Amino acid sequence: MNRIIILLIFSLLTACSSASMKKGAAVPEEKSVVKTNAEGKGPQIVIDFTRGKSFYYPLMAAWIEDMDGKYIQTLFVPYSVATGIFKYGKTEGSHWTSAPKRAPETLPYWAHKRGIKASDGVFMPEPENPVADSYSGATPTEGFILYARSDNELPEKFRVMFEINQNWDWNEYWTNNKYPGDEYYKMSCQPALVYEAVIDMKSRNDSIPAKVIGHSHYNGSTGELFTDLSTITTALDIAKSIVVSIN
Numbered sequence: 001m002n003r004i005i006i007l008l009i010f011s012l013l014t015a016c017s018s019a020s021m022k023k024g025a026a027v028p029e030e031k032s033v034v035k036t037n038a039e040g041k042g043p044q045i046v047i048d049f050t051r052g053k054s055f056y057y058p059l060m061a062a063w064i065e066d067m068d069g070k071y072i073q074t075l076f077v078p079y080s081v082a083t084g085i086f087k088y089g090k091t092e093g094s095h096w097t098s099a100p101k102r103a104p105e106t107l108p109y110w111a112h113k114r115g116i117k118a119s120d121g122v123f124m125p126e127p128e129n130p131v132a133d134s135y136s137g138a139t140p141t142e143g144f145i146l147y148a149r150s151d152n153e154l155p156e157k158f159r160v161m162f163e164i165n166q167n168w169d170w171n172e173y174w175t176n177n178k179y180p181g182d183e184y185y186k187m188s189c190q191p192a193l194v195y196e197a198v199i200d201m202k203s204r205n206d207s208i209p210a211k212v213i214g215h216s217h218y219n220g221s222t223g224e225l226f227t228d229l230s231t232i233t234t235a236l237d238i239a240k241s242i243v244v245s246i247n
Helices: 002-020 079-083 108-114
Strands: 032-036 044-051 059-065 071-078 085-092 095-100 144-149 157-165 193-200 211-215 239-246
Touching (some): 044 071, 059 079, 059 108, 079 085, 193 239
Parallel strands (some): 032 144
Antiparallel strands (some): 044 144, 044 239, 157 193
């Protein structure tokens, strides 16, 4: 009798385990919550970011443009980008330490759209002139949901833009010796990718998937957008999905 009961229990456990492993039964990713610009007077923009299989501590920026491509405001950048002080800014002996670092290759499309040139001529924030704290936060290390309020009321239609970049993600085209001596390129390799979601305030309850529209300049020296993605591989899997909505 005891043997029969044990076999029944084993069968039930096996069935439950098999059911949980079926396609579609995966546990949803836990996501952190990021909030910026809580005192803004405009609508709250929500960006739901699900990480992809190539996600490994990338840096990103989110901002708003009008339909003509004119920059309106930043929604979010990590503290390191906002201040120009990176956790791995320089080496001391065999250890990395926090320090100011110039990294124009990181998020050049956002930086040039923002249009503020630092004292060294680079389109990136610096410690003496950082992005305001209300628009920045810790670098997400997992999927996240960003709640960011706009400074003011927005046009009926506008674009929510998202740029993301991951260091040292070489591939067969973007090799580590493609541009010898270019220190900015060597820290980036596959350039930053740019995503876009067009928002129509008449349909503000809709969730709009952001679509990749191109990549940035490989070392950040210009604010160009390159729409040919044929050389991009793993960088396309940093984000599994980016969905924008108006709360």
